[in-house]
Amino acid sequence: MDRLAFMETFVRVVESGSFAAAARKGGVSRAAVSKYIEALEEHLGARLLNRTTRRLHLTVEGEVYYQRCRHILEEIGEAEEAVTHLHAAPRGVLRVTAPVSFGIRYLAPLTAEFQLAYPDIEMDLLFNDRFVDLVEEGIDVAVRIGTLGDSSLVARRLTTTRMTLCASPGYLAKRGEPRTPEELNGHACLLYSLTSLPGVWRFRRDGEEYSVRVAGVMRANNGEALQAAARAGLGLVVLPNFLIVRDLQLGLLRSVLEDYALPSLGIHAVCPSSRHMSAKVRGFIDFLISRLAGRPEWD
Numbered sequence: 001m002d003r004l005a006f007m008e009t010f011v012r013v014v015e016s017g018s019f020a021a022a023a024r025k026g027g028v029s030r031a032a033v034s035k036y037i038e039a040l041e042e043h044l045g046a047r048l049l050n051r052t053t054r055r056l057h058l059t060v061e062g063e064v065y066y067q068r069c070r071h072i073l074e075e076i077g078e079a080e081e082a083v084t085h086l087h088a089a090p091r092g093v094l095r096v097t098a099p100v101s102f103g104i105r106y107l108a109p110l111t112a113e114f115q116l117a118y119p120d121i122e123m124d125l126l127f128n129d130r131f132v133d134l135v136e137e138g139i140d141v142a143v144r145i146g147t148l149g150d151s152s153l154v155a156r157r158l159t160t161t162r163m164t165l166c167a168s169p170g171y172l173a174k175r176g177e178p179r180t181p182e183e184l185n186g187h188a189c190l191l192y193s194l195t196s197l198p199g200v201w202r203f204r205r206d207g208e209e210y211s212v213r214v215a216g217v218m219r220a221n222n223g224e225a226l227q228a229a230a231r232a233g234l235g236l237v238v239l240p241n242f243l244i245v246r247d248l249q250l251g252l253l254r255s256v257l258e259d260y261a262l263p264s265l266g267i268h269a270v271c272p273s274s275r276h277m278s279a280k281v282r283g284f285i286d287f288l289i290s291r292l293a294g295r296p297e298w299d
Helices: 003-016 019-026 030-044 060-084 100-117 169-175 181-186 223-231 241-250 279-292
Strands: 049-051 056-058 092-098 121-127 141-145 153-161 163-167 189-192 200-205 208-213 216-220 236-240 265-272
Touching: 003 019, 003 030, 003 056, 003 060, 019 030, 056 060, 060 092, 092 100, 092 279, 100 121, 100 141, 100 223, 100 241, 100 279, 141 153, 141 279, 153 279, 163 169, 163 241, 181 200, 181 208, 189 223, 216 223, 223 236, 223 241, 236 241, 265 279
Parallel strands: 092 121, 092 141, 189 216, 189 236
Antiparallel strands: 049 056, 141 265, 153 265, 163 236, 200 208
């Protein structure tokens, strides 16, 4: 079987919504399209489409196969363009994921700017704080904050962010301000639940490290939820500067234990190493570096 032709036909059926429309776009008969899909399902040993009288619906296997086929066909097109020099500008669908807070505040404006510069790019943005498997979910680029644990990814550093221990002035007036990390044991703390040890905060001063176990009165998997709780006076919290810089400037939050340093976090763009870095991926990462490299505005 001609795998490429079968993939093209399948993607055309999915994106056009019917066998008849796919046949018109491909310049073949509806019967030929139907025969292609049946042969493809037989070859794969799985049903890809559920057919009704009015609509086609992808099965779970069909959705996975469609996403992979779409990326393969896009990369084939980009490879041909690169060789023949028909198009120098990035083009195609670019799927990008990032943590919610950073994505909304910083990445969304940058992607809009990128699309204005490259109108042939179609952005597909997915903002969430959970770990995303790039290959499994068909992601081109992920922005990740913190330690990178997956060596199979290609990573480029975009910038960094310092972490700050802070609380509202009202909380500090009521409960007092800790002077050493050990004094945190007597305070209410707000914990980010997606770290490996949410209840342990680490500090450094004059080459000496301090590891303190703190009591959490609230846990959340999103920094903005913890930020809102800290503003309301619920407790102390450790948050990245990109999230709280404005609150610190306005006095809504106050930094605490400024003589003790918290670890800085790297902000990286990562992509699967098994995938050829296409023009759209390389162009987007280079664009992010040009906008975020150097001393970040939040620090």
